[in-house]
Amino acid sequence: MIKPALSAILFSILLLIAGPPIAGAQTEDSTHIDNKRLITVAGAHAITIGGTLVALNQVWYKQYAKSSFHVKNDLGEWLQVDKFGHAYSAYSMAGPMAATYQWSGLSRRTSVMLGSLESFAVLSTIEMMDAYSAEWGFSDWDMAANVFGTLLFAGQELLWEEQRIQYKFSSRIRKYTPALLEDRSKQVYGENIAERMLKDYNAQSYWLSVGIHSFYKPWPKWLNVAVGYGADDMYGAYFNTWKDANGKYYDKSDIHRYRQYFLSLDVNLANINTRYAFLNTVLDCLTIKVPAPTLEYTSQGKFIFHPLYY
Numbered sequence: 576m577i578k579p580a581l582s583a584i585l586f587s588i589l590l591l592i593a594g595p596p597i598a599g600a601q602t603e604d605s606t607h608i609d610n611k612r613l614i615t616v617a618g619a620h621a622i623t624i625g626g627t628l629v630a631l632n633q634v635w636y637k638q639y640a641k642s643s644f645h646v647k648n649d650l651g652e653w654l655q656v657d658k659f660g661h662a663y664s665a666y667s668m669a670g671p672m673a674a675t676y677q678w679s680g681l682s683r684r685t686s687v688m689l690g691s692l693e694s695f696a697v698l699s700t701i702e703m704m705d706a707y708s709a710e711w712g713f714s715d716w717d718m719a720a721n722v723f724g725t726l727l728f729a730g731q732e733l734l735w736e737e738q739r740i741q742y743k744f745s746s747r748i749r750k751y752t753p754a755l756l757e758d759r760s761k762q763v764y765g766e767n768i769a770e771r772m773l774k775d776y777n778a779q780s781y782w783l784s785v786g787i788h789s790f791y792k793p794w795p796k797w798l799n800v801a802v803g804y805g806a807d808d809m810y811g812a813y814f815n816t817w818k819d820a821n822g823k824y825y826d827k828s829d830i831h832r833y834r835q836y837f838l839s840l841d842v843n844l845a846n847i848n849t850r851y852a853f854l855n856t857v858l859d860c861l862t863i864k865v866p867a868p869t870l871e872y873t874s875q876g877k878f879i880f881h882p883l884y885y
Contacts, residue, residue: 608680616675624697632704639710647705647712651813654806654834658720659781661698665724666742667862669694673732674860684733691729695721738845739789742781743801745864746771747885749778755825759810759817780805780884782864784841796846801864803837831875839869839884 650658673690677683698721706713724742731738748771751757764775771778782803787794808830811817815827842865844858869884871877 613676613679613681616679619675620672620693624693628697628700628704631701636704636708639708641707642709644706645712647714648716649712649714649812650716653776653809653812654832656776656779656781656804656806656809658716659804660744660779661717661720662724662727663742663744663781663862665694665698665721666728667724667744668697669725669728670738670862671860673728674856683736687729687732691725694728695725735789737786737789739786741784741786741799741843741845741862743784743841743862743864745780745782745803745866745885746773746775747778748772749775749807756810756827758819759825762817762819763810777807777809780835780837780864782837782839782841784843784864786843786846788843788846797843799841799843801837801839801841801867803835803839803864803869805835805837806832807835808832834874836872837869837884839864840867841865842867 669687669691671690672693673686676686676689681689699718702713702717702721705711705717727740727742728738731740748768749760751760760775760777764771764777780803782801784799784801786796786799788796788798809815809832810827810830815830815832816825818824844861844863844865847855847858849855849858866883866885869881871879871881871884873879
């Protein structure tokens with residue numbers, strides 16, 4: 576299941592609802608809790624998360640038959656790109672959730688714990704919905720990825736009070752040829768640009784962007800070094816074989832699926848300050864990898880230099 580798409584939508588909605596609050600979020604622990612703000616935050620979270628989960632059930636899960644609770648080992652799917660997506664979902668939601676709680680007057684530590692637990696709870700709920708769907712199933716590996724993403728955010732906040740290692744996402748417009756592969760990509764990954772950016776595992780990359788300045792002060796504060804992971808030439812979860820809408824079988828096993836490992840530069844958006852509080856907040860919460868020169872190494876043993884990689 577392509578869950579990063581859901582989390583990206585949820586993150587966007589939450590950011591829009593919580594924009595003014597997190598723009599004024601406090602940077603230090605507070606001893607005063609503003610009950611009105613806390614009620615506003617709790618209500619915004621409940622409406623956003625509850626509405627998204629209800630919509631997901633209506634739009635997605637109702638298409639598939641229900642079943643009893645069951646477990647599915649899906650570790651081998653999509654060369655684990657989807658697992659990186661799960662971790663990213665947990666990480667990227669925890670930040671703005673925590674910021675809104677801090678705006679209400681809760682201490683930084685409490686806000687981080689609540690935001691992290693809330694992010695993990697959302698993804699755990701989705702995993703339970705999978706568990707009762709005949710098409711899917713509860714995945715221990717999905718849950719492990721959710722835990723990793725949550726702990727990556729919470730651990731750094733509690734240890735350093737900053738995200739020295741940021742978990743980031745990037746996606747490019749992947750073109751497919753010949754027409755057979757283009758048709759298959761539409762079947763699996765969608766047809767419009769928005770769908771492709773969120774659902775095309777061949778086009779996605781996930782990054783750990785390291786703020787070198789936090790460990791070595793002479794390094795430019797705005798410049799990060801990033802290592803990334805992706806995969807390409809995948810036309811099915813496990814194999815490059817499929818049936819079209821008419822039941823015709825295709826076998827493209829001659830196209831070898833492969834992993835990608837990246838080394839790149841990145842911009843630390845959180846260290847860019849503007850005159851606008853809301854824009855600063857967006858930059859602080861935005862976990863998108865900035866296009867930059869990139870060295871790629873593939874599981875096929877090839878080195879490729881990209882002057883600009885998305």
